[in-house]
Structure formats: C-alpha cells, structure tokens
Amino acid sequence: MTTELPMPGLRDVPTTEEPQTRKDFGSDQEVRWCPGCGDYAVLAAVQGFLPDLGLKKENIVFVSGIGCAARFPYYLDTFGLHSIHGRAPAIATGLAVTRPDLSVWVVTGDGDALSIGGNHLIHALRRNLNITILLFNNRIYGLTKGQYSPTSEAGKVTKSTPMGSVDTPFNPISLALGAEATFVARTIDSNRKHLTGVLRAAAAHRGAALVEIYQNCPIFNDGAFEAFKDRDTADAALIPLTHGQPVTFGADGEYAVVRDHASGAFFAVETAEVDEARIHVHDAHGHDSSAAFSLSRLTDAGHLHRAPIGIFRQIERPTYDDQARTQISAAREKSGDGDLDALLNSGDTWNVA
Amino acid sequence: MTKQVRQLDRVIIRFAGDSGDGMQLTGDRFTQETATLGNDLSTLPNFPAEIRAPAGTLPGVSSFQVHFADHDILTPGDAPNVLVAMNPAALKANLGDLPKGSTIIVDTHDFTNRNLTRAGYNGSNPLEDDTLDAYDVHQVDLTTLTVESVKEFGLSRKDASRAKNMFALGLLSWLYGRPTEPTISFLERKFASAPDIRDANITAFNTGWNFGETTETFAVSYEVKPAPMPAGTYRNITGNVALAYGLIAASVQSRLPLFLGSYPITPASDVLHELSKHKRFGVVTFQAEDEIAGVGAALGASFGGGLGVTTTSGPGIALKSETVGLAVMLELPLLICDIQRGGPSTGLPTKTEQADLLQAMFGRNSEAPLPVIAPRSPADCFDTAVEAARIAITYRTPVMLLSDGYLANGSEPWLIPDIAELPAIEADFATEPNHETADGEREFWPYLRDPETLARPWAVPGTPGLEHRIGGLEKADGHGNISYDPTNHDLMVRTRQAKVDRVADIIGPTDVDDPSGDARILVVGWGSTYGPIGAAVRQVRAAGTPVAQAHLRHLNPFPADLGDVLRRYERVLVPEMNLGQLAMLLRAKYLVDVVGYNRVRGLPFQSSELADAIADLVSSLDQPDHDPWQQELRR
Numbered sequence: 001m002t003t004e005l006p007m008p009g010l011r012d013v014p015t016t017e018e019p020q021t022r023k024d025f026g027s028d029q030e031v032r033w034c035p036g037c038g039d040y041a042v043l044a045a046v047q048g049f050l051p052d053l054g055l056k057k058e059n060i061v062f063v064s065g066i067g068c069a070a071r072f073p074y075y076l077d078t079f080g081l082h083s084i085h086g087r088a089p090a091i092a093t094g095l096a097v098t099r100p101d102l103s104v105w106v107v108t109g110d111g112d113a114l115s116i117g118g119n120h121l122i123h124a125l126r127r128n129l130n131i132t133i134l135l136f137n138n139r140i141y142g143l144t145k146g147q148y149s150p151t152s153e154a155g156k157v158t159k160s161t162p163m164g165s166v167d168t169p170f171n172p173i174s175l176a177l178g179a180e181a182t183f184v185a186r187t188i189d190s191n192r193k194h195l196t197g198v199l200r201a202a203a204a205h206r207g208a209a210l211v212e213i214y215q216n217c218p219i220f221n222d223g224a225f226e227a228f229k230d231r232d233t234a235d236a237a238l239i240p241l242t243h244g245q246p247v248t249f250g251a252d253g254e255y256a257v258v259r260d261h262a263s264g265a266f267f268a269v270e271t272a273e274v275d276e277a278r279i280h281v282h283d284a285h286g287h288d289s290s291a292a293f294s295l296s297r298l299t300d301a302g303h304l305h306r307a308p309i310g311i312f313r314q315i316e317r318p319t320y321d322d323q324a325r326t327q328i329s330a331a332r333e334k335s336g337d338g339d340l341d342a343l344l345n346s347g348d349t350w351n352v353a
Numbered sequence: 354m355t356k357q358v359r360q361l362d363r364v365i366i367r368f369a370g371d372s373g374d375g376m377q378l379t380g381d382r383f384t385q386e387t388a389t390l391g392n393d394l395s396t397l398p399n400f401p402a403e404i405r406a407p408a409g410t411l412p413g414v415s416s417f418q419v420h421f422a423d424h425d426i427l428t429p430g431d432a433p434n435v436l437v438a439m440n441p442a443a444l445k446a447n448l449g450d451l452p453k454g455s456t457i458i459v460d461t462h463d464f465t466n467r468n469l470t471r472a473g474y475n476g477s478n479p480l481e482d483d484t485l486d487a488y489d490v491h492q493v494d495l496t497t498l499t500v501e502s503v504k505e506f507g508l509s510r511k512d513a514s515r516a517k518n519m520f521a522l523g524l525l526s527w528l529y530g531r532p533t534e535p536t537i538s539f540l541e542r543k544f545a546s547a548p549d550i551r552d553a554n555i556t557a558f559n560t561g562w563n564f565g566e567t568t569e570t571f572a573v574s575y576e577v578k579p580a581p582m583p584a585g586t587y588r589n590i591t592g593n594v595a596l597a598y599g600l601i602a603a604s605v606q607s608r609l610p611l612f613l614g615s616y617p618i619t620p621a622s623d624v625l626h627e628l629s630k631h632k633r634f635g636v637v638t639f640q641a642e643d644e645i646a647g648v649g650a651a652l653g654a655s656f657g658g659g660l661g662v663t664t665t666s667g668p669g670i671a672l673k674s675e676t677v678g679l680a681v682m683l684e685l686p687l688l689i690c691d692i693q694r695g696g697p698s699t700g701l702p703t704k705t706e707q708a709d710l711l712q713a714m715f716g717r718n719s720e721a722p723l724p725v726i727a728p729r730s731p732a733d734c735f736d737t738a739v740e741a742a743r744i745a746i747t748y749r750t751p752v753m754l755l756s757d758g759y760l761a762n763g764s765e766p767w768l769i770p771d772i773a774e775l776p777a778i779e780a781d782f783a784t785e786p787n788h789e790t791a792d793g794e795r796e797f798w799p800y801l802r803d804p805e806t807l808a809r810p811w812a813v814p815g816t817p818g819l820e821h822r823i824g825g826l827e828k829a830d831g832h833g834n835i836s837y838d839p840t841n842h843d844l845m846v847r848t849r850q851a852k853v854d855r856v857a858d859i860i861g862p863t864d865v866d867d868p869s870g871d872a873r874i875l876v877v878g879w880g881s882t883y884g885p886i887g888a889a890v891r892q893v894r895a896a897g898t899p900v901a902q903a904h905l906r907h908l909n910p911f912p913a914d915l916g917d918v919l920r921r922y923e924r925v926l927v928p929e930m931n932l933g934q935l936a937m938l939l940r941a942k943y944l945v946d947v948v949g950y951n952r953v954r955g956l957p958f959q960s961s962e963l964a965d966a967i968a969d970l971v972s973s974l975d976q977p978d979h980d981p982w983q984q985e986l987r988r
Contacts, residue, residue, distance in 0.1 A: 082824025090646035094653030123642035331632035338634030
C-alpha cells in the first residue's frame with residue numbers, strides 16, 4: 001500500500017505483504033467508554049484505516065497520557081503505552097528518536113495536551129518529531145467528571161465553575177501554528193471520511209503532525225459540536241480547507257472567505273457579493289504561517305457555530321529525530337565508531353610501573 | 354643561585370580569586386601537572402552560584418583546593434597550607450580557614466582603598482597592619498609583573514592582566530617542582546586560534562616560574578615525591594566525567610543505545626555536556642524542555658529498548674517523581690542520576706549536600722520502591738554507573754544514583770580499568786510468547802516473571818507477536834491487563850517490593866574495614882563522605898584506638914548482612930551531610946541505636962572533626978549514663 005501514496009512519515013517503518021483487516025487491530029480488551037462517546041468513532045476510523053498503511057503491526061506504537069481518550073491504546077492490538085497526565089509527547093520523543101523503525105502515535109485530549117501537558121506539546125511540535133498527535137477535543141474534562149477544560153468557552157458553567165468560567169480558551173490550531181508545527185489539521189468524529197483522510201495525510205507527514213478531532217462527550221458536554229452535525233446547519237458551519245482551492249462553504253459554496261487587507265484577518269461573505277479574485281485560495285504548503293493562523297481565527301471562541309476543518313498547514317522541515325540520528329552517523333563517519341578503551345585512556349595519562 | 358629544596362610528604366594549596374580570575378582553570382592545570390608527576394591527589398572546587406558576582410566582593414570569590422601527597426590520601430584536606438589570594442576579597446574570605454604559620458602568596462595589585470573597602474576591610478590594609486603577622490606572607494604584584502611580561506604581544510591592559518592566573522600557576526609550579534610541559538601544551542591547544550593570547554599566557558606562565566627561580570622572594574622550593582600506587586595507567590578524573598564514562602561503558606557492555614534526557618541544572622549539567630561529545634558511541638543527548646520531559650523521554654527510550662538515563666539535581670528529582678513512579682509500575686530499566694546539592698528548594702546550587710536520600714527512597718506516591726546506589730569518590734562514579742545499569746537492566750527497574758556536588762566537581766587519580774574486566778550486562782529481550790492458554794494458544798504475558806529475579810520480560814516494539822499494552826494503572830499479575838482486584842493489588846505491591854529486595858542477591862556482603870578486629874565502634878557512611886570518614890578513621894587508628902569502617906554503596910536494598918554487622922559493634926556512628934537520613938533508615942530497619950554526626954554546611958566534612966566525633970564516642974563507651982543523641986542535640 002505504501003507504494004501507492006508517498007508516505008515519508010513512515011519511510012523507515014517495515015511493511016508487510018500480509019493482508020490486514022480492521023479486526024487485526026482490535027485487542028481483546030472490552031472498550032469502556034460511555035455509550036455515545038465520540039471516541040468510539042475515532043477508534044473505528046483508526047482501526048479501519050491502519051490496515052491501509054500496510055505496516056507491520058508490531059512496529060506501531062500508541063502512546064497516551066491520562067483522560068478518557070488515553071484509554072485508546074488498550075483497544076488496539078499494537079504496542080501501547082498508557083502513561084501519565086500530559087507526558088505522552090515527552091515519552092514519544094525518546095521512543096521516536098531511539099527507534100526510527102516505529103510509527104509513533106500520541107493520543108491525547110484537551111486537558112492532557114493543553115493543560116497539564118501544554119509544555120510538552122508545544123516543544124514536540126517545534127522540534128518537529130516524527131510523531132502523529134491525535135488531540136481529542138471535547139471541550140470538557142470527562143474522566144474527572146465534568147470540570148471545564150482549557151478549550152471550554154468562557155462563561156462555561158461546570159461543577160468547578162458554578163458562576164461560569166472566567167478563562168479564555170485556547171484555540172488548539174492557533175496554538176500549534178504558533179508553536180511552529182509543520183502539520184496542523186482539524187477534523188470531526190462524525191465525519192468518518194474526512195477523519196480518515198486527515199489521518200492518512202498526518203501519517204504520511206514526516207514530522208510532528210497535530211490533528212485536532214472535535215469529539216462529542218455525551219455525558220458532560222453533549223451538543224458542543226451540534227452545529228456541525230445537524231444537517232440543516234452543518235454546511236454553513238464547517239469551512240472545509242483544501243490546499244490550492246478557494247475557501248468556500250455552505251450549500252453550493254454559498255459563502256466565501258476573503259481577507260481584510262487592513263487587518264490581515266479573514267472573514268466570511270456571501271460568495272455572490274464578492275469578486276471571485278478576492279476569495280482566498282488556501283495554501284497549506286507556504287512557509288509563512290500567517291494565513292493559516294488567520295484561518296484558524298475563523299473558529300468561534302465561544303459556543304461553536306463555525307469552524308474551518310481540514311489541513312491548515314503541511315510543510316517540510318527536517319525532523320528532530322532524523323537530525324539527531326544524522327549527527328550520530330556523521331560523527332561515526334568522521335571518526336569511526338566509539339572505542340571504549342580509547343575513550344577511557346584519553347586525556348593526560350601516566351603510567352605507574 | 355641554587356635554592357634549597359625541602360621535602361614534604363603532602364601539601365594543600367588553595368587558589369582563590371574573583372570568579373572572573375580563572376581560579377578553576379588554574380587549579381585544574383596545577384592538578385593535572387601534579388597528577389602527571391604521580392602524586393596522589395584530591396581536589397575541591399568551590400565557586401559561587403552567580404556567574405560573575407560584582408568584582409572584588411566576598412560573594413564573588415571562587416576557589417580551588419588541591420591536596421597532593423607522596424602517599425595515599427582520601428580528601429582534599431581540611432585546611433590549606435598555602436593560600437594564593439588574587440585580591441583582598443579572596444584573602445578575607447579564606448583567611449579564617451588558614452592555620453597560623455601557613456603560607457600566603459598574595460597579589461598586592463588590588464589592595465587599593467576602594468578594593469579593600471569593597472572586600473570589607475574598612476579603613477585598614479591587612480598587608481600593612483598586624484592581620485597577617487602569624488603567617489608566612491609573600492607579597493607579589495602579580496598583575497603588574499604579568500602586564501609587563503606580555504607587553505610585546507600588544508594586548509589591551511585588561512587582556513594582558515587576565516593572564517595573571519598563569520603567572521600564579523607558573524610560580525606555584527616552580528615552588529612545588531611541577532612539570533611545565535603539560536600546561537604549555539594545554540595552552541597551545543586551548544588558544545590555537547588566538548596566537549597573541551596563547552603567547553601571552555605561555556609567557557606569563559614561564560615568567561611566573563622564572564620569578565620563583567630567580568628572585569629573593571622565595572628562598573626555598575619544595576618537593577613532594579610520587580605516591581606508591583598500584584601499577585597501571587592513570588588519569589585524573591572528576592565525578593561528572595567518570596559518571597558519563599560509566600554510562601557509556603554500560604551502554605557498550607549491554608549493547609543498548611544510550612539515551613540521555615536531561616534539563617540543565619547545577620551541578621549535573623557537565624554530565625550532559627560530556628555525553629553530548631560522544632555521539633560516536635551512538636549516544637543521544639536530548640536537552641528537554643523541562644525536567645519532566647527529560648525523564649519522560651528517557652523512559653520512552655527504555656520502552657523502545659534503549660538505555661534510558663536522566664541526570665539532574667534534587668529539585669529536578671522532585672519534578673521527575675511522577676514519571677519515576679510510572680517507571681516503577683512499567684518495570685522498565687531507567688537510570689536517574691541525582692547530583693545532590695544544598696537544599697531545600699533552590700538552596701545552595703553550587704554547594705554539596707547528601708540530603709536527598711529519603712527523597713530517593715520515598716519521594717513518590719504510594720509504595721514505589723527502587724534500588725538506590727551511591728558512589729563514594731569521583732572515580733567511583735564510573736563503577737557505580739555501570740553497577741546501576743546492571744541492576745536496572747537485570748531487574749527491569751528504575752535505579753536512583755546519588756552523586757553530589759563534591760564528587761561531581763572534585764577529582765582524583767583514576768586507575769583506568771581494563772575493559773575486559775567490566776561486567777557483561779545482558780538485556781535479554783523477550784523474543785517469543787511466554788504463556789500457553791487453556792486452548793493451546795501461545796500468548797505474550799508482559800508481567801510473567803523470572804522466578805529468580807522477579808524481573809518481567811522486556812519486549813520491545815518491533816518484536817512480532819509480542820504486541821502488548823502497559824501503563825500506569827495497576828496490572829493483573831502475569832498477563833498484565835488492567836486490574837482493580839484488591840487481592841491482586843496487594844500481591845503486586847508486595848511483588849514490586851520483593852523484586853527490589855532481591856537485588857541484595859547480587860550485591861555481596863557489607864565490606865567492613867576492621868583491620869585489628871578489636872574495634873568497639875563502627876563508622877557507617879555513604880556517598881561522598883567516604884574520603885573524610887576514611888581519613889578520620891586512619892587518624893583515630895594512628896592514635897592507637899581501633900575503629901571499624903563500613904561504607905555503603907547500596908542504600909536500597911542494603912547488603913543482606915548489614916543488620917548483623919551493625920549489631921556486632923557496641924556503637925555505630927553515622928556521619929552524614931544531612932540531619933540523619935541513613936541513620937533513620939538503619940534505626941527503622943534494624944532497631945540499632947546508631948549515633949548521628951550531622952553537619953549541613955554545603956561543604957564536605959573535615960576529617961579532623963570526624964576524628965573528634967569518633968574519639969568522643971569512644972570515650973563515652975564506658976560511661977553508663979551517656980546519651981549520644983542528647984550530646985548531638987547540644988552541639
């Protein structure tokens with residue numbers, strides 16, 4: 001399969017000729033998410049999509065932190081590491097640097113990645129480790145039973161904020177772009193096709209790929225993404241981004257995204273009202289991330305009625321792990337493999353007879 | 354003029370100056386010359402946490418003490434015989450440590466009113482009043498002599514005067530008959546790209562030597578003959594470099610790639626610096642975004658089949674504890690090297706202490722036991738690192754290694770080991786399923802244990818058929834799936850403890866040094882106090898009193914016979930640079946009424962104070978009402 005699609009991100013991961021099916025990737029563990037949880041849809045998409053990669057399953061590792069989403073690795077018959085809160089990107093860093101032959105995935109949530117693990121996330125992104133990060137964003141704390149999260153809208157009333165939260169939320173896409181990420185995308189649990197397409201592109205990317213997945217929590221934040229799921233509103237709510245294409249959305253491209261040249265900000269207008277040349281053509285591959293950042297600002301900060309989805313940015317930059325390994329091979333090429341005896345006897349020595 | 358040469362058996366020199374005066378370099382070079390000559394030696398660098406405190410002030414004083422001898426020595430020495438003071442502040446800060454009659458070589462250049470005031474000599478000049486009457490003082494305007502000697506190189510006055518440390522080094526090298534070639538070739542290498550600076554430094558160094566040789570200032574020079582030492586090749590080594598080499602050796606011996614995840618922190622950063630030079634050994638050094646990421650990445654490397662290591666000091670250990678607890682749960686090899694410093698909190702970053710023992714033992718949530726091991730001298734950091742890796746890999750466990758600031762920066766001659774004698778370390782990765790189900794299917798159970806070591810299999814990603822999931826949640830015994838079963842949890846807690854306890858099987862009995870067999874008192878120590886305790890024990894024995902010494906490398910588990918050893922003596926003295934942490938562990942575990950001797954000054958013990966403490970305890974033996982704890986509290 002890998003020959004059909006260029007997959008630089010998986011370049012060094014061994015493939016198999018054996019046909020794989022979704023069943024091969026299911027573990028023997030009973031899935032224990034709440035009924036109706038968006039995590040089921042993501043799990044099904046991942047299990048359904050992994051066989052397409054044709055990788056040896058023992059060379060795939062899922063690393064997670066803490067939270068509902070962090071149970072993900074238990075349900076996949078690959079190698080898995082369910083670690084501690086927020087630290088999965090750090091653990092994945094050591095793994096990815098040590099083992100170029102692995103496909104390393106991080107599964108995290110909005111609390112795990114953006115609160116307790118915010119530091120590790122931004123540094124993994126800027127270093128551009130060859131890992132794929134799936135950020136399940138349900139805009140709430142689920143496992144601790146319903147406190148507001150760093151992506152909850154301001155004013156959110158929860159158990160810990162009875163008078164409403166006074167925190168300004170993060171926009172994970174804006175944050176990732178600010179952190180110099182080379183691959184930044186957003187998708188949604190309810191759109192299997194879009195989800196799979198983004199996952200495939202993320203896996204193909206060589207470098208840190210951040211995929212924000214809007215994921216509904218039916219228990220503590222039900223309906224957070226309703227605008228994107230309701231057939232009547234979805235078309236006008238989701239702004240699909242496709243590289244090289246004008247950014248339009250709504251039924252029959254009813255709306256278009258144009259730039260205000262004074263502020264540089266993007267805004268939506270009725271397509272019929274503007275000159276076609278003014279419609280922004282999405283460039284995910286440009287090295288300047290300003291346009292991608294401005295597009296990310298089209299996301300509602302409060303309750304979600306509108307948000308762009310798709311790949312905001314996808315550029316090539318050397319990865320940390322490749323460069324770390326290159327330095328080692330360069331040192332070995334220049335001066336040969338390390339010789340322990342010579343090392344211990346280096347410097348000023350003297351002999352005692 | 355032929356000058357008199359006097360034989361000495363040992364000398365302690367302290368170089369002291371402003372933190373910008375290059376005293377550490379001067380000390381290092383003198384040490385290297387001394388090592389090449391074949392003396393036994395021990396060094397103690399002592400510098401402020403500030404990189405450049407205001408010039409000429411007491412907080413800005415940096416010093417380097419070197420003790421060298423024609424016999425085997427154990428410490429950098431209690432008090433200097435010679436002080437080289439580069440300015441008034443250096444004199445004032447160090448004079449209190451100098452016994453009457455010691456030699457002072459002082460650069461007079463900075464003894465101006467302004468600098469004297471800055472150093473706290475208000476309205477008086479110690480070179481002119483009676484402050485130094487009890488000492489053998491040599492006043493030399495080192496700065497002016499240096500500037501004059503390097504005139505031809507056309508340096509600015511500031512650059513020219515910076516070579517004064519080399520003048521001082523040259524003078525001291527003459528005074529103690531040190532070889533000059535190593536320093537000249539060192540300067541040639543160091544300043545190869547700046548010929549005028551190179552030539553100025555070499556000239557200043559030679560001029561300093563000639564100044565000693567030709568002027569009347571010094572009537573006598575000294576000779577300290579080489580010490581008889583076991584045959585072999587030696588080099589001088591600091592604890593941090595020895596630790597880095599030990600980690601590389603462990604990687605070579607285990608054939609596991611070394612991965613260091615670390616965040617810069619004093620006094621551990623030099624291990625990161627050293628390891629980052631050795632990429633040819635496949636060493637990856639990852640300078641992480643924080644302490645937590647450092648250990649997290651190391652653990653990730655271990656999960657992938659590498660030798661994961663993190664290096665830090667006490668504050669970093671506090672941050673890493675949750676990940677170390679995860680490593681306890683995952684039962685993966687991991688080395689955590691704590692180069693201890695004064696605390697709590699930021700404490701004394703550049704000073705030494707050994708107060709992280711209880712943090713190493715218990716600083717994690719719940720029952721999270723791990724082996725703890727401590728080197729006893731700078732060179733011993735090498736063996737201890739290899740030993741720590743051997744335990745971690747054999748038992749699939751995180752291991753805490755407790756070095757400290759004194760070992761890290763101190764140095765001593767090291768008999769370079771024969772690499773053929775290093776222990777083999779077998780990673781012994783799992784390669785196939787290890788369990789058969791009732792219906793005859795082969796499965797892999799990640800928590801099925803080796804019956805002898807209780808270690809679980811290390812199955813690295815990429816091994817077909819061994820796909821499995823592990824994590825921080827409690828595991829069911831054997832198959833390792835999540836389990837909340839009460840009985841299983843009790844079993845797993847006890848099993849993790851039992852596994853660490855079994856490390857005692859491979860560490861051997863307590864090494865007790867009791868040559869006469871008549872000692873009534875045993876002195877027990879751990880870590881960097883080995884030198885001062887050993888020197889104190891020698892002093893007490895030389896005075897005719899037998900005393901036994903045992904120094905613990907393994908703090909968890911203790912050697913299996915330790916309780917019996919402790920009970921064999923009437924009294925056990927435990928000197929520590931903390932308020933009694935090992936003493937607490939010994940009392941708790943063995944119900945032995947050990948006596949502490951505790952000082953937490955940021956400096957190593959002096960052997961004389963320990964000799965006094967031993968003598969006090971000896972003299973109390975036959976006094977029935979004596980309560981050593983009360984005596985300790987009164988101190």
